[in-house]
Amino acid sequence: xxxxxxxxxxxxxxxxxxxxxxxxxxxxxxxxxxxxxxxxxxxxxxxxxxxxxxxxxxxxxxxxxxxxxxxxxxxxxxxxxxxxxxxxxxxxxxxxxxxxxxxxxxxxxxxxxxxxxxxxxxxxxxxxxxxxxxxxxxxxxxxxxxxxxxxxxxxxxxxxxxxxxxxxxxxxxxxxxxxxxxxxxxxxxxxxxxxxxxxxxxxxxxxxxxxxxxxxxxxxxxxxxxxxxxxxxxxxxxxxxxxxxxxxxxxxxxxxxxxxxxxxxxxxxxxxxxxxxxxxxxxxxxxxxxxxxxxxxxxxxxxxxxxxxxxxxxxxxxxxxxxxxxxxxxxxxxxxx
Amino acid sequence: xxxxxxxxxxxxxxxxxxxxxxxxxxxxxxxxxxxxxxxxxxxxxxxxxxxxxxxxxxxxxxxxxxxxxxxxxxxxxxxxxxxxxxxxxxxxxxxxxxxxxxxxxxxxxxxxxxxxxxxxxxxxxxxxxxxxxxxxxxxxxxxxxxxxxxxxxxxxxxxxxxxxxxxxxxxxxxxxxxxxxxxxxxxxxxxxxxxxxxxxxxxxxxxxxxxxxxxxxxxxxxxxxxxxxxxxxxxxxxxxxxxxxxxxxxxxxxxxxxxxxxxxxxxxxxxxxxxxxxxxxxxxxxxxxxxxxxxxxxxxxxxxxxxxxxxxxxxx
Amino acid sequence: xxxxxxxxxxxxxxxxxxxxxxxxxxxxxxxxxxxxxxxxxxxxxxxxxxxxxxxxxxxxxxxxxxxxxxxxxxxxxxxxxxxxxxxxxxxxxxxxxxxxxxxxxxxxxxxxxxxxxxxxxxxxxxxxxxxxxxxxxxxxxxxxxxxxxxxxxxxxxxxxxxxxxxxxxxxxxxxxxxxxxxxxxxxxxxxxxxxxxxxxxxxxxxxxxxxxxxxxxxxxxxxxxxxxxxxxxxxxxxxxxxxxxxxxxxxxxxxxxxxxxxxxxxxxxxxxxxxxxxxxxxxxxxxxxxxxxxxx
Numbered sequence: 013x014x015x016x017x018x019x020x021x022x023x024x025x026x027x028x029x030x031x032x033x034x035x036x037x038x039x040x041x042x043x044x045x046x047x048x049x050x051x052x053x054x055x056x057x058x059x060x061x062x063x064x065x066x067x068x069x070x071x072x073x074x075x076x077x078x079x080x081x082x083x084x085x086x087x088x089x090x091x092x093x094x095x096x097x098x099x100x101x102x103x104x105x106x107x108x109x110x111x112x113x114x115x116x117x118x119x120x121x122x123x124x125x126x127x128x129x130x131x132x133x134x135x136x137x138x139x140x141x142x143x144x145x146x147x148x149x150x151x152x153x154x155x156x157x158x159x160x161x162x163x164x165x166x167x168x169x170x171x172x173x174x175x176x177x178x179x180x181x182x183x184x185x186x187x188x189x190x191x192x193x194x195x196x197x198x199x200x201x202x203x204x205x206x207x208x209x210x211x212x213x214x215x216x217x218x219x220x221x222x223x224x225x226x227x228x229x230x231x232x233x234x235x236x237x238x239x240x241x242x243x244x245x246x247x248x249x250x251x252x253x254x255x256x257x258x259x260x261x262x263x264x265x266x267x268x269x270x271x272x273x274x275x276x277x278x279x280x281x282x283x284x285x286x287x288x289x290x291x292x293x294x295x296x297x298x299x300x301x302x303x304x305x306x307x308x309x310x311x312x313x314x315x316x317x318x319x320x321x322x323x324x325x326x327x328x329x330x331x332x333x334x335x336x337x338x339x340x341x342x343x344x345x346x347x348x349x
Numbered sequence: 350x351x352x353x354x355x356x357x358x359x360x361x362x363x364x365x366x367x368x369x370x371x372x373x374x375x376x377x378x379x380x381x382x383x384x385x386x387x388x389x390x391x392x393x394x395x396x397x398x399x400x401x402x403x404x405x406x407x408x409x410x411x412x413x414x415x416x417x418x419x420x421x422x423x424x425x426x427x428x429x430x431x432x433x434x435x436x437x438x439x440x441x442x443x444x445x446x447x448x449x450x451x452x453x454x455x456x457x458x459x460x461x462x463x464x465x466x467x468x469x470x471x472x473x474x475x476x477x478x479x480x481x482x483x484x485x486x487x488x489x490x491x492x493x494x495x496x497x498x499x500x501x502x503x504x505x506x507x508x509x510x511x512x513x514x515x516x517x518x519x520x521x522x523x524x525x526x527x528x529x530x531x532x533x534x535x536x537x538x539x540x541x542x543x544x545x546x547x548x549x550x551x552x553x554x555x556x557x558x559x560x561x562x563x564x565x566x567x568x569x570x571x572x573x574x575x576x577x578x579x580x581x582x583x584x585x586x587x588x589x590x591x592x593x594x595x596x597x598x599x600x601x602x603x604x605x606x607x608x609x610x611x612x613x614x615x616x617x618x619x620x621x622x623x624x625x626x627x628x629x630x631x632x633x634x635x636x637x638x639x640x641x642x643x644x645x646x647x648x649x650x651x652x653x654x655x656x657x658x659x660x661x662x663x664x665x
Numbered sequence: 666x667x668x669x670x671x672x673x674x675x676x677x678x679x680x681x682x683x684x685x686x687x688x689x690x691x692x693x694x695x696x697x698x699x700x701x702x703x704x705x706x707x708x709x710x711x712x713x714x715x716x717x718x719x720x721x722x723x724x725x726x727x728x729x730x731x732x733x734x735x736x737x738x739x740x741x742x743x744x745x746x747x748x749x750x751x752x753x754x755x756x757x758x759x760x761x762x763x764x765x766x767x768x769x770x771x772x773x774x775x776x777x778x779x780x781x782x783x784x785x786x787x788x789x790x791x792x793x794x795x796x797x798x799x800x801x802x803x804x805x806x807x808x809x810x811x812x813x814x815x816x817x818x819x820x821x822x823x824x825x826x827x828x829x830x831x832x833x834x835x836x837x838x839x840x841x842x843x844x845x846x847x848x849x850x851x852x853x854x855x856x857x858x859x860x861x862x863x864x865x866x867x868x869x870x871x872x873x874x875x876x877x878x879x880x881x882x883x884x885x886x887x888x889x890x891x892x893x894x895x896x897x898x899x900x901x902x903x904x905x906x907x908x909x910x911x912x913x914x915x916x917x918x919x920x921x922x923x924x925x926x927x928x929x930x931x932x933x934x935x936x937x938x939x940x941x942x943x944x945x946x947x948x949x950x951x952x953x954x955x956x957x958x959x960x961x
Contacts, residue, residue, distance in 0.1 A: 018738045032682040069562055069566070076682040077678075078678045096571065101568065104567045108561075108566060111559050112559075116560060117560055118561045119564065119577075120657075121581055122577070130564075134568045134569045135568055168657070168658050182563065183566070185567070186567075188569065243457065337377075362831075366801055369798070370802070373802060414892050424892045428870075457771075477837070489939065489943065491890070492890055492940075492941075492942020492946055494935065494938055496901050496917070497897075497917055497935035500917065500931050501935070504928060504931075594722070596804065596808050599809075600810065603809055603813070618813060619902050622816070622817040622904060623903065626819070630813075630814055630817045633900070634811065638807075641806065
């Protein structure tokens with residue numbers, strides 16, 4: 013599989029009044045064409061900041077960035093140092109993003125149709141009529157009924173699920189090759205969640221685009237993704253094929269996340285993870301998960317572990333006791349997408 | 350889909366307020382301690398004249414009847430009789446409306462022209478030197494009384510650099526625009542303080558909104574993002590503040606008219622107070638209040654036009 | 666097997682970010698606004714109170730030999746007016762009137778408006794509706810016009826200025842407090858207090874009021890400036906303090922006639938107003954920052 017995106021040692025530090033927040037602290041991965049990558053982690057793990065840093069949406073005055081993000085169709089240079097106009101030409105036509113809360117992700121004073129048309133015309137020379145037609149077909153494609161009429165409505169007149177579909181339509185308007193989805197289903201109720209996920213999968217298969225799906229919900233990630241990146245406290249703690257990670261996690265945090273997901277007819281206590289994530293300002297030396305880890309020993313507190321290759325290539329875990337992370341007997345392999 | 354679904358209700362509200370205004374204005378006169386006729390006539394008091402005044406004001410009737418008399422006259426377009434000018438108060442008042450109206454509109458436009466660019470710019474460049482400087486400047490101008498500012502402007506632009514005239518209304522549209530520039534500027538500067546602050550805060554807030562991210566991710570130019578998404582939303586906050594602060598604008602005209610000797614409602618009001626011309630005082634107060642109600646209504650309409658969500662809300 | 670070396674973040678990145686972070690630490694700067702404001706106000710109050718000590722002449726003492734003397738004339742730091750009265754002296758004594766309005770008028774309306782708003786907001790229903798109608802009504806009138814009209818009826822004097830302000834200004838406080846109360850009513854801490862069986866009065870004054878007071882207190886600073894300017898405006902129009910009272914607005918009105926020959930007569934009292942206005946403004950800003958901590 014040809015690589016589409018290569019991220020190398022990405023760091024995003026934010027300068028705040030309380031100190032330097034190391035939101036993303038050395039993240040690397042590769043994304044192939046037509047591949048769906050899931051990034052999972054708690055709030056504050058750095059998963060959203062990673063995506064925003066890649067597309068250049070972090071507030072410029074406050075954020076200090078280092079590392080490389082190479083978007084291969086664009087060349088070998090890092091797009092982190094791209095100029096404003098280069099970024100503009102990439103966004104929409106190559107890289108697209110949808111956000112968590114559809115209610116606030118659309119301009120409240122413009123009708124939905126105009127906003128889709130704006131996306132359509134961003135990278136194409138179309139007449140007003142042609143743009144409108146394309147907008148209608150996009151809205152229809154994402155499953156919005158009666159698109160010609162609904163185009164004239166304003167965001168506040170749409171339900172959450174419909175708005176998210178409209179956002180997907182906007183994202184796809186210029187046929188991007190990579191879609192980043194930041195918690196696209198988190199604000200929606202469960203039934204709608206499924207619909208949106210199916211829609212995304214459907215579109216991905218149709219267009220062959222790559223996707224990065226970010227979520228704190230492992231169930232959502234496991235349904236859809238080919239590969240998974242598990243993040244904690246600004247770092248990647250485990251990486252690998254989805255099936256592998258779910259059936260045989262090799263990092264205590266991943267294992268804990270899996271344990272916390274209720275399974276089918278599971279009875280008894282749900283096991284949640286005790287404690288809370290560490291401060292990203294005063295980063296502790298040693299393993300960042302140690303305070304909450306069931307396998308932690310003295311060495312874990314003093315040595316900061318690197319990602320270790322375990323098993324095949326592309327299978328990594330940031331834990332030197334990875335062998336001892338038991339396979340969970342209750343877990344069954346989820347249906348593959 | 351009608352955006353003005355609440356309009357009938359709004360109008361009803363307006364009518365109620367207007368009614369209340371007449372009540373307040375009516376009761377103003379009752380505030381006079383002692384005998385109004387005595388106050389009016391002063392040294393030329395005679396029993397006969399006092400009786401005539403009492404009859405004219407209806408002071409010898411029970412209070413409901415007085416109010417009825419007042420409202421009756423009102424509906425016939427009469428605001429009473431001016432003791433000073435010996436003419437119907439309505440005539441006197443109407444004569445003085447144009448300069449005030451012109452001044453209000455002129456100031457409102459100037460205030461918009463000044464504060465919109467500055468406020469937006471300050472919001473975009475918040476934290477930098479420009480923003481800090483603007484904040485200092487506006488702390489200063491907030492504490493400045495409008496009439497004093499007017500005097501200073503006269504000192505600079507009429508006395509030392511004879512660019513603008515010191516007083517008067519001028520004739521013809523161009524004349525008005527010329528003569529009223531300094532007065533309008535005086536009011537506009539005071540008004541701009543609040544507008545700039547408001548727009549600045551709104552801009553900073555809007556920049557952080559997620560729909561700005563969505564817009565950026567379409568790959569459109571930043572200037573388009575600013576125009577269509579940031580500005581159009583930030584400005585909504587200003588429209589609301591605009592309306593609310595209109596009372597300040599009107600008050601400003603009263604003082605500024607005095608400083609620049611403009612023959613408007615403000616001057617009429619002040620003169621009538623010293624002339625003890627109570628009906629005129631009453632009438633002018635009424636007119637001002639109606640003006641404000643009208644402006645508030647206009648603000649609501651503009652808001653509904655700009656923001657589709659507002660049209661749906663019931664009530665104000 | 667553990668790997669020994671710690672992943673080292675880009676040193677340059679960390680340094681750059683730390684520098685930027687340091688620049689944002691502004692806790693001291695935040696307090697500074699409040700402190701400077703209080704200092705300025707304190708200075709003004711001190712100067713005004715100590716007037717007899719600071720100037721040898723009274724505000725109405727006529728120095729027939731030195732009419733219209735410009736500032737920095739020996740013996741008259743800020744000059745004299747057309748009657749030879751010392752401007753500095755008049756400013757200091759006049760300040761008593763204006764500051765009295767700032768404190769006297771504002772405090773009464775603050776208390777009355779807050780109480781009315783609190784009660785109406787808490788009781789809701791008819792009380793609330795009636796209050797809102799009254800508020801709407803008052804706000805339909807331009808403030809100055811209404812005050813002028815009231816003074817027209819009562820007669821121009823300093824006391825009547827107070828009365829006019831008391832009648833009209835409480836409304837703004839009531840509106841703010843009512844809005845705050847309505848929101849506070851639904852908060853956890855109020856629901857908890859009521860569940861515990863606390864009486865209405867207690868809930869209002871011991872629970873809601875302390876939590877919502879910040880809004881009206883900050884507003885009162887703005888209102889104080891407004892009242893000073895109002896008093897000055899009325900004085901300027903001849904409807905407030907009457908000559909020969911050294912009220913600042915009245916002084917400006919007098920000085921207007923001499924704008925060509927003696928600019929300082931109209932200008933200096935205005936500067937005094939601006940000075941006090943800035944003091945209150947800074948205090949207001951400082952309090953706002955203090956009572957509602959933001960991130961900057």
